[in-house]
Amino acid sequence: MIRHFPARLSEKKIIAENTAELTFAVSDPDFSFKAGQYVSVEIPSLSEAAAPDRYHDFSIASSPLNPKEISIAFRISKSIFKTALLALPIGGTVNIDGPKGVLVLPDTNVSPLIFVAGGIGITPLISMIRMATETSLSQQITLLYCNTSKEMTAYAEELSILEKQNPHFVLRSLIGAPDEKLFAPYMQKTSKSFWYIVGAPAMTAVVKQILKNFDIMDPQVRIEEFSGYLAPLKI
Ligand SMILES: Cc1cc2nc3c(=O)[nH]c(=O)nc-3n(C[C@H](O)[C@H](O)[C@H](O)COP(=O)(O)OP(=O)(O)OC[C@H]3O[C@@H](n4cnc5c(N)ncnc54)[C@H](O)[C@@H]3O)c2cc1C
Structure with missing residues (x-):
């Protein structure tokens, strides 16, 4: 409510x-x-x-x-x-x-979740990762976390600690511009995984297109656009 x-x-x-x-x-x-x-x-x-x-x-x-x-x-x-x-x-x-908002964890553990965060798009995802770790949830979560530099990477240290504490959480930190070249090597066709994509509209569009090329679309893909961050703003 x-x-x-x-x-x-x-x-x-x-x-x-x-x-x-x-x-x-x-x-x-x-x-x-x-x-x-x-x-x-x-x-x-x-x-x-x-x-x-x-x-x-x-x-x-x-x-x-x-x-x-x-x-x-x-x-x-x-x-x-x-x-x-x-x-x-x-x-x-x-x-x-x-x-x-409705970008929340599934009610029951489902297929592996793959989170893709563009810069400050990490915010809703770290809330889920913190909660999953605190409650020892057995939900498998992989985070692809893209930032334009190490210095711009919010919560870097805490995410590394969470990865050590939570056997079901894997962190992949990607540094570079949020384009297809950066994401593509880490993304693969999968019939099972659910994708949560959060970031500026330009970033979510890139990731959505890569997934579409793999025929991965709704309802396997959930997107939260941080409208207001317009390209080429660094997120
Ligand atoms: C569901 C949701 C969650 C968000 N969570 C975060 C978060 O955790 N952290 C974060 O940094 N940002 C988040 N944002 C984005 C945030 O609301 C701001 O838009 C963003 O931080 C840019 O603010 P600004 O004051 O720097 O830019 P502004 O100067 O306010 O905006 C830049 C330009 O975008 C336009 N604009 C601003 N807000 C919007 C909007 N909501 N829709 C369309 N156009 C808009 C303005 O008119 C202006 O032209 C979220 C947005 C949404 C919708």
Whole structure:
């Protein structure tokens, strides 16, 4: 059920080059979410602004096992919204609307899952990987994580630790532009796997086309587009 509530900024940190993570203490005692869902974040001081400047959608990167605190992560830009968000002091308040979205883990363990993350598209996927590890889920997950550089790779260290902790999770870190040349060697025709693709529209389109060439389409493919990141923005 979608809820509306204020949330207080409790932590602000840089987690990769040009990439920030903010954590909010949730005031609604009944708030819960599924790993992979997102929220709309509204900044009260921008309440008079037009829609994209007033609020932005962000996937929740933290684990749903602690719904009292939610973390979001994003590439820093000079947009009106992100300038105001980054200027928010610790203890400052935003309005949250959510949870929203259907990019969640299957109810029961199914065929292997292959996650493809383009840059900051890692956010909903790391929430699922964190939860799967914390609950010792036997779901097989492979993550193809593409970034333009090592420095831009958010959560790199934690993902390596999760790979050691979780015998069902495999990490493949790919460095380069998110194009067919980069992804193709790691993608193969498979009748069983389910694919979760998250990133900027240009990146999700490339991966979707490679899968289509293998005749892999709906319902084996789920896509979350981070609309608002327009090519050639580095994600
Ligand atoms: C379901 C979902 C989950 C998302 N999760 C994340 C996340 O975890 N981390 C993250 O960094 N980003 C995420 N995004 C994208 C995020 O909402 C912003 O669009 C993005 O961060 C760019 O914001 P900006 O302030 O830098 O750019 P802006 O200056 O706000 O936008 C750049 C351009 O894109 C347009 N635009 C902005 N938002 C949208 C939109 N939603 N749809 C279409 N056009 C738009 C603007 O009008 C402008 O022309 C998500 C988006 C969606 C839809």
